[in-house]
Amino acid sequence: MKIATWNVNSLKVRLPQVLQWLESSPVDVLCLQETKLTDDKFPVAEIEAAGYQVAFSGQKTYNGVAILSRHPMSDIVKNNPLFEDEQQRIISATIAGMRIVCAYIPNGQEVGSDKYQYKLRWLDALHQWLSAEIASHPSLALLGDYNIAPADADVHDAAAWQGQVLCSDAERAAFERLCALPMKDAFRLFPQAEKMYSWWDYRQMAFRRNRGLRIDHILLSPPLAERCVACEIDKVPRKWEQPSDHTPVVATLAP
DNA sequence: ATGGCCTCGGTTCGAGGA
Numbered sequence: 001m002k003i004a005t006w007n008v009n010s011l012k013v014r015l016p017q018v019l020q021w022l023e024s025s026p027v028d029v030l031c032l033q034e035t036k037l038t039d040d041k042f043p044v045a046e047i048e049a050a051g052y053q054v055a056f057s058g059q060k061t062y063n064g065v066a067i068l069s070r071h072p073m074s075d076i077v078k079n080n081p082l083f084e085d086e087q088q089r090i091i092s093a094t095i096a097g098m099r100i101v102c103a104y105i106p107n108g109q110e111v112g113s114d115k116y117q118y119k120l121r122w123l124d125a126l127h128q129w130l131s132a133e134i135a136s137h138p139s140l141a142l143l144g145d146y147n148i149a150p151a152d153a154d155v156h157d158a159a160a161w162q163g164q165v166l167c168s169d170a171e172r173a174a175f176e177r178l179c180a181l182p183m184k185d186a187f188r189l190f191p192q193a194e195k196m197y198s199w200w201d202y203r204q205m206a207f208r209r210n211r212g213l214r215i216d217h218i219l220l221s222p223p224l225a226e227r228c229v230a231c232e233i234d235k236v237p238r239k240w241e242q243p244s245d246h247t248p249v250v251a252t253l254a255p
Numbered sequence: 256a257t258g259g260c261c262t263c264g265g266t267t268c269g270a271g272g273a
Contacts, residue, residue: 009272010262034272036262061263062271107272115271147273166273201273202260213273245261245273 001096001227001253002027005143005216006237007104007199007246011035011066014244015043019050021237026051027250028070029095031102031143035064042066057088065091065102065144083125090126092133098224099137101130103144108165116165119147123174127181134181134221142183142219145246148175150185154214156197166215183219186231186251198233199246207238218251227253 004027008014011032022030030052035042037058047054047068057078058064065088067073073093080090089104103126108119134140148171152158161167179185187196197212206212220228230252238247 013262034262109271109273164273199273204259206260215273242261 001255002250003029003031003098003100003141003143003218003253004248004250005031005033005102005145005218006248007033007145007216007244009034009036009244009246011037011043011064012041013242015046017237017240017243019046021234021248022050022052022068025234025248025250026070029100030068030248031100032066032068033064033102033104033145034062035066036061037064055091055093057091059086059088063087063089063104065089065104067091067093067095067100067102069093069095069100071096080125080129082129083122085122089122094137097139099133099140101133101140101142101144103142103146105144105146105148107147108171111163111165111168120170120174123171127174127177130178131181138221139223140183140221141224141251142178142217143249144217145215146175146217147215148172149213149215150175150217153194154197156195156211156213161213166213178219181221183221184225184228186218186220186225186228187214187233187249189225189228190231196233198249200238202245216246216249218249220251224253227255229254
């Protein structure tokens with residue numbers, strides 16, 4: 001069983017790449033963020049033709065999330081019932097006995113800004129909601145673009161990013177609170193090469209210079225963490241023409 | 256020294272991302 005997450009930065013632009021990636025990496029579940037599509041424009045037929053069922057929650061221009069699954073999905077829930085939000089950032093479903101939560105956590109723009117305060121409030125509400133969700137669904141996975149680099153090892157230049165948005169103490173503390181639910185960062189369950197990132201700025205040839213951040217994560221509740229046998233960042237799609245600035249992260253679970 | 260890109264909406268520039 002393979003579950004994956006990918007911020008595609010517009011599914012309209014990236015649909016061919018998503019289909020191409022699924023062909024070479026036929027994961028069981030793929031969580032997408034930043035689809036940037038209203039629901040009436042979602043490419044249901046193309047995705048179903050590739051062998052996936054799909055659940056989605058979108059809006060115009062910004063945000064938007066989706067879950068693609070080779071297995072039946074049930075109990076689809078949009079957003080966090082504990083947090084009133086115009087922005088479409090969460091969708092959840094039960095798949096093969098797992099509760100899959102696909103999240104696009106707010107960016108926060110700049111430490112101290114209104115958007116940063118919204119991000120911290122949003123993360124508090126996420127923690128509160130997931131704490132109850134895990135109680136009713138012990139096998140839960142939170143996949144998505146967290147917009148948080150959990151530690152300095154996840155940052156190409158920790159000194160330059162120190163205290164900046166995505167790396168601030170309050171954001172990292174929120175990540176740690178999610179880990180204390182408890183949940184495990186699937187990527188860190190295994191030895192990994194250094195300087196492994198999931199996002200690189202489009203500017204400054206950041207990808208070629210590997211000036212990136214690891215901000216896309218798969219957190220697993222204990223029953224799933226015990227089944228997890230691998231977690232990999234797939235850098236290949238970031239090398240394609242007209243790529244997303246993020247690249248997929250994949251976790252493999254034993255039966 | 257600064258900012259250098261991409262997407263969208265909607266018109267050639269601003270907002271937002273990270």
